[in-house]
Amino acid sequence: MNTNPKIAVFGGGSWATAIVKMLSENLEQVGWYMRSQSAIDYIKENDHNPNYISSATFNVNQLYLSSDINEMVKYADILIFSIPSAFVKTELDKITEPFTSKIVFSAIKGIIPESGLIVGEHFNKILNVPIENIGVITGPCHAEEVAMERLSYLTIACKDEEKAKLVSKFISSHYIKTKISDDIIGAEYAAMLKNIYAIAAGIAHGLGYGDNFQAVLMSNSIREIKRFIKKVHRMKRNINNSAYLGDLLVTGYSVFSRNRMFGNMIGKGYTVKSAMMEMSMVAEGYYATKSAYLLNEKNNTKTPIIDAVYQILYENKNPKTIFKNLTELID
The missing domain is CATH 3.40.50.720 (NAD(P)-binding Rossmann-like Domain)
Structure with missing residues (x-):
């Protein structure tokens, strides 16, 4: 080499x-x-x-x-x-x-x-x-x-x-x-999935949920990532390492996160199209949400947060209603 x-x-x-x-x-x-x-x-x-x-x-x-x-x-x-x-x-x-x-x-x-x-x-x-x-x-x-x-x-x-x-x-x-x-496959799936959860964090913030709920949302998100990746690529990995949990946290919480920004706009009432037009950068999580949702239809993993984001972005469901339901599905 x-x-x-x-x-x-x-x-x-x-x-x-x-x-x-x-x-x-x-x-x-x-x-x-x-x-x-x-x-x-x-x-x-x-x-x-x-x-x-x-x-x-x-x-x-x-x-x-x-x-x-x-x-x-x-x-x-x-x-x-x-x-x-x-x-x-x-x-x-x-x-x-x-x-x-x-x-x-x-x-x-x-x-x-x-x-x-x-x-x-x-x-x-x-x-x-x-x-x-x-x-x-x-x-x-x-x-x-x-x-x-x-x-x-x-x-x-x-x-x-x-x-x-x-x-x-x-x-x-x-x-x-x-x-x-x-862990090339697991690390890349985690990098893709965390953008979806950052959108969820942004939607929650836009809807007025506070830090207490955000912490629960992120806690559930890393467990959801673990279940998802385990189905697509089973191997020994520590999901708490920075490539998985660290990347999720910075994308979910940071002011630099375009996916969180995109979600925040959706939570505040923007349509998907209007939010995309206002942003000068691509929110990768938008495309990842559909792909992850369709892949999970075959894998049948429990992913209530991905499901909720998909319903809001692709089925035009009301974010307030969907997140109220989501609060009963996570702990």
Whole structure:
């Protein structure tokens, strides 16, 4: 395995920008694919992303920027995808360069709507990337705090421990601590599911529920995550680790959480469409809710919180009524 690989990040949003910043601490050059050529031109001129976490500045001489996804696939040995899950397939469909021999890491905390799969499974089952070449970057880490270089923790999961260690080394810095894991499927499902519970937390806040209820909601949420993941991928894991519980808590409580913000707007009476129009960023939990609900129809796990969020977002049920019912189903 190449111990001095070329690494590229795919995506132009806040989390992609944060990952480029982390890698820039350790690499002489970082590849960065963005579909917007105007955003690339702006970065070259002004040293920061025009649209997301603009406080994160770059030495543009370190960046290999391109709006040609095939150029970036050809360039890199390790591909880190941080594109909103709703747009992943559209971007992947552009790729003509062979990449089944590449190491592919997902930093996408969502599910691909077209296949109903988490990103790692999509790469493996649909695009034939070997499972040992697939990894996940996850954990309780907001892009905005990375930009401010506030201490954050990430979990790097891969079946191949050496590849996890390699990516971990290039992401670590004085403000980023990392640990490795072999629970690639469970960690990625947890990263997807916690967005749904953050929406639930936001809805509760919008409806006027207080901190006491929020604590009970989060307590039930981690148990629901444990039941769900156990059904889809049974293995030994500590659900209280930061990749699971930590990520849930920061997404459920933080002012930086777009999923909580989205839920809060729904709780205050916004329609799904109007809430989405007002937000400048994608709330991954919206798409994850439908996929998790449909998957659970086959697995038949007890998930009253997912069910409640689904009814509100996709069946246009009244949030106040649904949450009143939910209070009788959780403890």
